[in-house]
Amino acid sequence: MTEIPAAPQRRLRVLAAMSGGVDSAVAAARAAEAGHDVTGVHLALSANPQSFRTGARGCCTIEDSRDARRAADVIGIPFYVWDLADRFREDVVDDFVAEYEAGRTPNPCLRCNEKIKFAALLDKALALGFDAVCTGHYAQVITDADGNRELHRASDMAKDQSYVLGVLDDRQLAHALFPLGDTVTTKDEIRAEAERRGLAVAKKPDSHDICFIADGDTQGFLASRLGKAEGDIVDEAGAKLGTHEGAYGYTIGQRKGLRIGTPAPDGKPRYVLDISPVNNTVTVGPVEALDVTALTALKPRWCGTAPAAAGTYTAQLRAHGGETRVHAELVDGTLNVTFDEPVRGVAPGQAIVLYDGTRVVGSATIATTERATAAA
Template sequence: MRLLAAMSGGVDSAVAAALAVDAGHDVTGVHLALSPDRQTLRSGARGCCSVEDAHDARRVADELGIPFYVWDLADRFREDVVDDFVAEYAAGRTPNPCLRCNEKIKFTAVLDRARALGFDAVVTGHHARLADGELRRSVDAAKDQSYVLGVLTPEQLAAAMFPLGGMTKDRVREIAAGRGFAVATKADSHDICFIPDGDTRGFLARKLGSRPGPVVDAATGETVGEHEGTYGFTVGQRRGLGVSVGDQQPRYVLGIEPVTRTVTIGTADLAGVGEISTAAATWTAAVPELPFRAQVQLRAHGAAVPCMVTASGGGGLVIRLDEAQRGIAAGQSAVLYAPDPEQGDLVLGQATVETTREREEAVRP
């Protein structure tokens, strides 16, 4: 097969490209330039996509003896990922930019261009498995990235290859070291790639400016503090609220209202969510017959919980959780997995959270 290997400059994509070459495929490497000023992303940054990352990717390609190119997708990335991220926070929602990047950049923009150039598939270093066209969790649970791939369609998955899904991260580094790759000991990227210093609140403040408003305690309705912008908060947040309440009980963000610029906080007993309504769902395989039992994962590194999934209007879903969960915010992705233990690593699809509702008792249909 003629394959395009997306090479970020990290150890995962380097080994994925190497395994594709070892399998006898005709491989070409490509590094995505996603920042308009990559010189600002220096060595040691916790993100990715710096000039140094491009150099690391090129060195691996040279060692593999494969062609290598840099594709400038900075404008597309800004529009589809960065601007979306800022707009979502401005609207009081909590987006996942990695999921959006996979959906809009790596498996739309890159895949479309790859197909136009005659490539059969795109190879990436994601820790997830494809088995008979079905998306499944990685064998390395700590590194599993199936959550941020849950937005992909069957057509996109048919043109994707994830060679690392059947091995642990330690094994990936062993392979890289055995081949003499300099990236074998390179640290994993963390946080958001376009916010390399990790200061999300500062980044949003620079983009959106000061938008002060009240912090209100749900129990009393009293204003207990002020903030400089609702974008500095997310539902479920406990630390960094900047308020002090007399009873000294921990407070969590319960709601964000961007029009009135109100952040509502409350105690743990008010923070539980038992029912979620979503936007239209996307499915990684055939559309399942509703209603159905499933497991749902609500954060990239969260645990999946049992639930019942039913239909709502416009292709959306209602997801009733067996046990109430905290910190579920509009804008997050609810990724659904098969319900039974033997097939629990199978990804069914995903939908974006629109609204949440409290439930006083666990639900077991």
Template sequence: MKVLAAMSGGVDSAVAAARAVEAGHDVVGVHLALSRMPGTIRTGSRGCCTIEDAMDARRAANLLGIPFYVWDLSERFAEDVVDDFIAEYAAGRTPNPCMRCNEKIKFAALLDKAIALGFDAVATGHYATLSDTATGRELHRASAWAKDQSYVLGVLTAHQLAHCYFPLGDTPSKALVRAEAEDRGLQVAQKPDSHDICFIPDGDTRGWLSDHIERRPGEILDEDGEVVGRHDGAHGYTVGQRRGLQLGRPAADGQPRYVLSIRPVSNQVVVGPKEHLAIGTIAGGRYSWAGEPGFEVSEPFDCDVQIRAHADPVPARARLEPILDAERTEQHRVGASHEIVVDIDLERAEPLLGVAPGQTAVLYTGTRVLGQFTIDRALAAQQTTAEVLG
């Protein structure tokens, strides 16, 4: 099999490429240049895609004896990931840029180019497993749930999964991968993992957004509509946030208040008690299926839903529903005709906390990824009115 190994410069992708070579595949390494002005030095575990990372990837490829190239996808990355990130925050949502990068760059732009060049598959260092069945290829969790990365791969389609290769999926731990890299003589064996948004390497998301979104001062309201403070830009807040609210009036019960919703049209931030962050129903669009579900998705079906990369999945019941024009609100995405609605099984699980529009919800059955959608709306678990939070 002719394999294009996506080499980020980290230990996981280097070992994945090494295993592909060892398996007898015809392997070519490629590093994606995603910034026109990448930083030259990584600071600890912050950031990625630096010149240093490209050099680390090249050294690993040289050691493995495989051809190596750097592909400039910076323009596509800026349009599909960075611009989307800015637009989502400006609209009062909290996006996940890693999901967009996997969807639009690593498994769209990269994969399309690889197929056009005659490659059979793209190999990455993600911790997830693939299973070929009579109805097609399925995406499953990695054998080690603590390192499982199937959530961030939930955006992949059946076509993309057919050309994916995850050599690390059955590896029980990251420690074993590092030990293997050491044994293979790879210099990245002890290189720290990157944890931050790659285009905001200093970790100051609020400061970065202030340079890209016009600041519009506005009001901070409590749930009764009373003004309890002012903000210098709603984009600097996210649902569930507690710190940095700078409220001018304390709550009557003296308890901390949290951001419950952001209203981009009126430029207002709504705050309230922590218990009002508890969510029992989420809904949204921009959905995709990771292969053939195997059942009629318009009928309610049982599943587990996960709303963050490292969150625990919770039991739920989901359905795909048409969006009726008479019921359409500003939270519905423009042009969307259907949405996925997910009710948390509150008899078996606690409500979700701090759900923000813009987050990605990934649906599972057991270890299998069914698909994903972008959350547009969330309803409180103890809803007493028809108001939709977010």
């Protein structure tokens, strides 16, 4: 059952987060069409809101706010711009930099949903008397037979975004609307719907990558904030193979850009196995050494009722990754996870999201991993 009630049931006061893209515009239009009292809001998150989209990949420019305003005018709803740039910098950008500096690999989109869209924005919306926040995410909120609200995957798995919403708790789910989540359709059809509605964003390119790194150069962005710090690239035995200009510029599982002059004895590619900020060392080795059989994760957040202490689930480890079967056990606030089959490219700082069928059980931040071979 979708959570966009028809007007005769209950007319909600809805705050629609409008990024300036096609998905959020269509979501706002659908909420208004369902009979809700909708107000559009664009979040000004950029430290330089005067910047334009030329060469940019995000959704935080002044052009985006104007696109959102034009869409709101077409839909016929009030529209405002809220400045959350300071909160975004503290909770998302600064956290992103600090995590990389500590040798971890964060997901800023997940943190933005947790701290900005469904914390700062939702809290302000409720204080102003709104009932719900509406976004263009592809996910579903379903009410079960007992009246509990659950977060589920989108009907169209190809566009499912439930992974980055796995941080939402039951209070936040109680005030969340995702009008696109129960639609089995292609992006071209969403664009066609936008065009039928007269929305100029119908043909606007999607935002992608990290919104606050306009040119997509994550390593350059980090270097500008953390500075260069030369260190060693070593193999699993500790032998020096090369140097780097900052361990923060590498991620677990990385293959390209390692700057190693000495080939492996077997001639096969090397991959990043470990990043140590303590001694500023990057360890590399064969792809087989990336196989992870278990992990621990901290700060679990449950999408609704907390699960039993132990259970069998499927898990997703990255926004566009597949599912893998796991056994999870909660011990003193730490989530211990064992994989049925080894997985690769798992890095501390990433989120693991647990699923029971299509239902999102919750998420936690990966702290440590256990490898099938000697751990790096």
